[in-house]
Amino acid sequence: MPLYHNEDQAMLAETASQFMADEGAIAKQLRHWRDRECKDGFGHALWKQFGELGFTGILVSEEDGGLGMGHVEAGIVLEEIGRNLTPSPFLTSSVLAATALGHASADLRARYLPGLVSGDSVFAVLSRYAAMFWGKGLHQTATFSADRETNIDASFWWPAVISMLGFGLFFVALVLIRTNTHIRLRRADALEARARRAA
Amino acid sequence: MMVDFGKHTLHIWLSYGVTIGLLVALALVSLNQSRAAKKRLDEVESKHG
Numbered sequence: 001m002p003l004y005h006n007e008d009q010a011m012l013a014e015t016a017s018q019f020m021a022d023e024g025a026i027a028k029q030l031r032h033w034r035d036r037e038c039k040d041g042f043g044h045a046l047w048k049q050f051g052e053l054g055f056t057g058i059l060v061s062e063e064d065g066g067l068g069m070g071h072v073e074a075g076i077v078l079e080e081i082g083r084n085l086t087p088s089p090f091l092t093s094s095v096l097a098a099t100a101l102g103h104a105s106a107d108l109r110a111r112y113l114p115g116l117v118s119g120d121s122v123f124a125v126l127s128r129y130a131a132m133f134w135g136k137g138l139h140q141t142a143t144f145s146a147d148r149e150t151n152i153d154a155s156f157w158w159p160a161v162i163s164m165l166g167f168g169l170f171f172v173a174l175v176l177i178r179t180n181t182h183i184r185l186r187r188a189d190a191l192e193a194r195a196r197r198a199a
Numbered sequence: 200m201m202v203d204f205g206k207h208t209l210h211i212w213l214s215y216g217v218t219i220g221l222l223v224a225l226a227l228v229s230l231n232q233s234r235a236a237k238k239r240l241d242e243v244e245s246k247h248g
Contacts, residue, residue: 004205170222177229184236188243195247 005076012073015053016080023049024086033087042087050088051119059098064113066098089122097123 005013023029029043050056058074060066067073074095081090093116101112115121204211 003202004207170226174226174229177233181229181233181236184233184240188236188240191243191247 009073009076012069013076013080016055016077017083019049019053020080020084020086024081024084024088026085030085030087042089046086047088047122048119050090050094051117055090056094056119057098057113057117058094059102060113060117061102064102064109065117066113071095089124092125093121093123096125100125 023046029046033041033043047056054067055077057064057066058069058077059071060068062068077090078095080086081088098113098116101109101116104112112121112123116123
């Protein structure tokens with residue numbers, strides 16, 4: 001599992017970082033559209049620029065006109081979107097819809113992917129579960145669960161807990177040893193001083 | 200799972216090594232000082248105690 005970017009990924013990260021800091025900055029996008037009470041919630045011109053830079057087709061195969069990259073690369077772009085709080089339909093369009101369409105028939109791919117890659121189309125994703133209840137007024141919401149049983153594998157916890165306990169015991173023992181040393185030295189000094197005074 | 204640190208492998212494992220080495224050295228120095236302090240106190244106590 002590589003924890004570092006290769007050259008292409010580093011280049012993409014630099015491009016995305018500069019672009020998002022310049023064009024996707026909070027003042028230019030988030031506050032701008034919020035203050036205008038924009039119903040879409042994002043700038044279509046920025047989405048078009050996403051298309052020109054190739055971000056929209058990052059997960060679309062090269063045969064379908066995209067860059068044919070992977071989810072690590074999509075994650076790099078999302079990281080910069082998050083860093084700048086840039087409102088954009090990247091996650092639903094370029095990640096979810098692009099992944100779904102990647103498994104679709106040639107007809108569907110030819111119909112929808114060019115618009116996605118060029119930045120002319122935007123996609124929303126609705127799950128079957130949500131669609132079932134939408135008409136009844138029960139809307140699906142995202143929730144964050146901090147339950148360690150479901151979020152983090154138990155194999156992560158035990159080494160972490162044992163390491164923390166080990167370090168804790170080590171430092172407590174170290175503090176006790178050094179305090180004990182200090183007390184002994186102070187007592188020896190006091191005894192010598194008392195002996196000198198007595199003499 | 201063995202994590203692949205790529206070009207940073209040497210640097211990261213070296214950092215782990217230096218950290219553990221320093222912790223061990225700290226423990227040894229503390230124990231040594233403790234023994235020396237005990238010896239000195241025993242001597243002073245037998246002489247003036």
